[in-house]
Amino acid sequence: MSRQWPKWLLGALALLLADRALAHLCVATNVAGALLSPGGATLEALGIALAFLLARLGFVLCFALGVGLLAARALSGLARRVT
Amino acid sequence: MRRILQIGVGLAAALLAVRAVAAGFASGADARFDGELEAQAAMARGVDRWIEDDLSREDFSTGSSRFDGEWLFATRMMAVLGYAQTGMRHPELRARHAARANDALYRLITERGRAFDAEAWGSDPLADLGTERTHVAYLGYLSLALSLSRQLGDSRHEQLEQQVIAHLVARFEESELGLLESYPGEVYPIDNTSFIGALAVHDRVTGEDHGALLERLMVGLETHYRDPHSGLLYQAVDPEDGAPLDRPRGSGTALAAYFLSFADMERSRVLYRAIRERLYRDWLGFGTVREYPPGVVAFGDVDSGPVILGQGVSATGFTIALARLHGDREAYAHLSATSALFGGPVDQGGVHHALGGPVGDALLFALMTAEPPS
Numbered sequence: 322m323s324r325q326w327p328k329w330l331l332g333a334l335a336l337l338l339a340d341r342a343l344a345h346l347c348v349a350t351n352v353a354g355a356l357l358s359p360g361g362a363t364l365e366a367l368g369i370a371l372a373f374l375l376a377r378l379g380f381v382l383c384f385a386l387g388v389g390l391l392a393a394r395a396l397s398g399l400a401r402r403v404t
Numbered sequence: 405m406r407r408i409l410q411i412g413v414g415l416a417a418a419l420l421a422v423r424a425v426a427a428g429f430a431s432g433a434d435a436r437f438d439g440e441l442e443a444q445a446a447m448a449r450g451v452d453r454w455i456e457d458d459l460s461r462e463d464f465s466t467g468s469s470r471f472d473g474e475w476l477f478a479t480r481m482m483a484v485l486g487y488a489q490t491g492m493r494h495p496e497l498r499a500r501h502a503a504r505a506n507d508a509l510y511r512l513i514t515e516r517g518r519a520f521d522a523e524a525w526g527s528d529p530l531a532d533l534g535t536e537r538t539h540v541a542y543l544g545y546l547s548l549a550l551s552l553s554r555q556l557g558d559s560r561h562e563q564l565e566q567q568v569i570a571h572l573v574a575r576f577e578e579s580e581l582g583l584l585e586s587y588p589g590e591v592y593p594i595d596n597t598s599f600i601g602a603l604a605v606h607d608r609v610t611g612e613d614h615g616a617l618l619e620r621l622m623v624g625l626e627t628h629y630r631d632p633h634s635g636l637l638y639q640a641v642d643p644e645d646g647a648p649l650d651r652p653r654g655s656g657t658a659l660a661a662y663f664l665s666f667a668d669m670e671r672s673r674v675l676y677r678a679i680r681e682r683l684y685r686d687w688l689g690f691g692t693v694r695e696y697p698p699g700v701v702a703f704g705d706v707d708s709g710p711v712i713l714g715q716g717v718s719a720t721g722f723t724i725a726l727a728r729l730h731g732d733r734e735a736y737a738h739l740s741a742t743s744a745l746f747g748g749p750v751d752q753g754g755v756h757h758a759l760g761g762p763v764g765d766a767l768l769f770a771l772m773t774a775e776p777p778s
Contacts, residue, residue, distance in 0.1 A: 348750050381425050
């Protein structure tokens, strides 16, 4: 499992790029209120706002997992060398 | 044993990574906390767009025509507060921000700008100046925007400011509750605190003295409309006897503490202390504020915004102003990190927020640049 860290960090990078693009799209299309008060929001606005939020939270999750797995892998490598 | 150690180290590294992300999202918070010119000017440039655009209620999507009107009103009103605060802090921005505040005020007082309130009352708030009708949802907030604009040195709306203040002073002097109706049959302490802030600014600018009235209103707020257990303000009260109709809440208390800071920093600090002790949470560098005291489970509404695991979007945002006003750098940075995580600031020649839109940009502009009164 701990060998998967590059994939998680690459995933985090991809999500960060998606996050930036979606943030600009959110501003350009003014979908801002969609999540704050979804009562009158269109499906399109809700979709864009949710995609941005998921990309952003996904980035945090992937980055934390990638770093955690990298640290576990490093410790494992160190232990092998010592023994 | 080695496996357990590996999991422990991995977990610790993951938590540290989240903390690093929070620090990244909070980058720029120090510059804003210190009131640096470029950090504040970038926020102002973001709001310029919404003042230049001829926004209407159709640009908002709350699902309620009245709330859309309130959000449109809040966009311009909070923009005026932001322009006034930053204009006062930086003399080199003063003339430009006074002009911007004037543009925002002009749009606030158009027929379209006051329509949400006129529809609720069945009569126009400006035509009702001098009558018994109070219109605090519109006139309370407008009075604060007008008085701050006047403090900035802009005299273009001086006459209107004087009229609005005189109207509300007369109504408050006759009010046994010490609170006025926002809409017919609806009384919200938070709306009333905007006028308390306005009257204090008005007195400082004009040299008039409404100290006795201000003291009576603030003592009334503390003794009748503040929950003795949590120290928070009730969100809504009965127009007949002032009995609480809603629970004490974070969003109303935080915004009220911001407005009260224009009148009395110490009373604002007391409310902030209650929020800090009872509602504030820190999650690995992300600060949040509960909408309700611990133990209360409730959903969000138009005042609180979404409430996630008890944490309120509005309460968290409004508290940023209090952290700056009361010198709490750590809370300011951690709340800013959360605001950046969920708001998504984007610099496009000025700071916009992906999930903020006009009202989010204007609110954060005013809240993040909140200044102790000079």
